[in-house]
Amino acid sequence: MKVGLYFGSFNPIHIGHLIIANHFQQFTDLDQVWLVVSPQNPFKKKDSLANSYDRLEMVELAIAPYPNLRASSVEFNLPQPSYTIDTLIHLKEKFPTEEFCLIMGSDNLEGIHKWKNAEVLLANYPIYVYPRPGHLVDENLDGVTIIEAPLMEISSTFVRSAIAANKLIQPMLPPKVWEYIDGSALYK
Numbered sequence: 001m002k003v004g005l006y007f008g009s010f011n012p013i014h015i016g017h018l019i020i021a022n023h024f025q026q027f028t029d030l031d032q033v034w035l036v037v038s039p040q041n042p043f044k045k046k047d048s049l050a051n052s053y054d055r056l057e058m059v060e061l062a063i064a065p066y067p068n069l070r071a072s073s074v075e076f077n078l079p080q081p082s083y084t085i086d087t088l089i090h091l092k093e094k095f096p097t098e099e100f101c102l103i104m105g106s107d108n109l110e111g112i113h114k115w116k117n118a119e120v121l122l123a124n125y126p127i128y129v130y131p132r133p134g135h136l137v138d139e140n141l142d143g144v145t146i147i148e149a150p151l152m153e154i155s156s157t158f159v160r161s162a163i164a165a166n167k168l169i170q171p172m173l174p175p176k177v178w179e180y181i182d183g184s185a186l187y188k
Helices: 015-027 052-063 084-094 106-110 118-124 156-164 175-182
Strands: 002-008 032-037 069-072 099-105 127-130 144-146
Touching: 002 015, 002 084, 015 032, 015 052, 015 069, 015 099, 015 127, 032 052, 052 069, 052 175, 084 099, 084 118, 099 106, 106 127
Parallel strands: 002 032, 002 099, 032 069, 099 127, 127 144
Antiparallel strands: none
16 A cells, blocks of 8 residues: 655644645545644654644544544654654554655745655655646656646645634634634643
8 A cells, every 4th residue: 555644743634724734635646645643743843733632533523534544653653853754654654565665845845855764755655746836846866756736725724823812713723623622722
């Protein structure tokens, strides 16, 4: 089975994340897309993150209607901060028959040279890239496939700011995620 790994803080997951994950599963050769909730991205401040288990729960609520999307907490039991190469090695050991590839936006691809063991990632794992506004893709990188996907300008940062400002943002979130956030103190 070919599995696309869509890493993120998902702080919170929003409709843009769902559109991208579903698009890759439906319009590429991926059998499943796993949304890997990262407890600590090395490029982000941890104090801006909601609890890992709240973020995982919101991902699970959001993807419930999508049979080929999965939530993954694999990085919860790995050393932090989370490095993609370490997670991939762990997943390959745990699921030796699965073929894993990465899903990322063109904004992340621009900075991949800063990632731990980037050359190993590029040499050993296919990378599927979706366009992000204002970010170009180097189409000459081996192992990188550009996928025409919807352009999404929504961000979790914007969603958190809007919630804190008491804005009505329900259309930007899956209904069950909005209910979860609305019934809690998250992002307020």
